[in-house]
Every structure is written in structure tokens, then in C-alpha cells.
Amino acid sequence: xxxFTIPMLLIGAIALCGVAMSPLTATADDDEAGGKCFRTKxxxxxxSDACAKGGQxxxxxxxxxxxxxxxxxxxxxxxxxxHTKLGPEFPLxxxxxxxxxxxxxx
Numbered sequence: 414x415x416x417f418t419i420p421m422l423l424i425g426a427i428a429l430c431g432v433a434m435s436p437l438t439a440t441a442d443d444d445e446a447g448g449k450c451f452r453t454k455x456x457x458x459x460x461s462d463a464c465a466k467g468g469q470x471x472x473x474x475x476x477x478x479x480x481x482x483x484x485x486x487x488x489x490x491x492x493x494x495x496h497t498k499l500g501p502e503f504p505l506x507x508x509x510x511x512x513x514x515x516x517x518x519x
Contacts, residue, residue, distance in 0.1 A: 445447045456510050458519050469501075483516045490516070 450464035450472055463475040476492070483490050492499055495509035506512075 436483070456505075457513065479516075479518065486516060 447472075449468050450460070451469070452460070452464075455461035455464070459475050459479060460472055463472040481488060482493065487494075495506055495507050495512050497504050497509075
């Protein structure tokens with residue numbers, strides 16, 4: 414039977430932690446980077462400008478800032494107030510664009 418030394422155990426523990434943490438790290442990096450915007454035609458200047466500047470990650474930042482400002486007028490607003498699903502396509506609810514414009518969006 415093979416004996417394990419302390420350095421071997423430490424290296425194994427560090428490697429195991431790295432493997433265990435990799436999904437969390439990848440998710441955080443992917444969310445921050447965001448990749449390319451799914452859409453190529455935009456109904457709003459906010460999304461168009463953000464996607465041109467930095468893709469989906471930049472669009473998420475811009476929309477979070479818009480929602481934070483809109484909460485001053487409509488405290489219960491949330492992403493799902495205008496979108497039917499949150500994900501790569503972010504499909505709009507039937508009145509999503511109208512709701513956005515009502516809140517001052519262009």
C-alpha cells in the first residue's frame with residue numbers, strides 16, 4: 414500500500430478545491446463578460462449602445478442601472494416586469510417596450 418506524504422495531500426487538496434470552485438468561477442466570469450448580444454436588431458438605444466460597447470455584459474450593467482433609476486418612479490419594477498424570460502434572448506412581454514418608454518426609455 415502506498416503512503417501519502419503531507420505535501421502530496423496538500424497538493425491533492427488544493428487541486429480538489431480548484432476543481433470544486435471552477436464552476437463558480439466560470440459562472441462569475443461568464444456573467445461579467447456576457448459574450449456577444451443575442452439580438453442584432455434593437456428596439457432601444459440603451460441596448461444598442463451597450464451591445465456595441467461591450468456585449469451582453471455591458472447590456473446587463475446598463476439595464477440594471479436603468480431599473481435602479483426606474484425604481485424611484487415604480488418601486489416594484491423588476492426585470493420580469495418587461496421580459497417573459499431572463500436568458501440569452503431576453504424575450505419581451507407584450508407590453509414590455511411600451512412599459513420601458515413609459516418610464517422614460519428611448
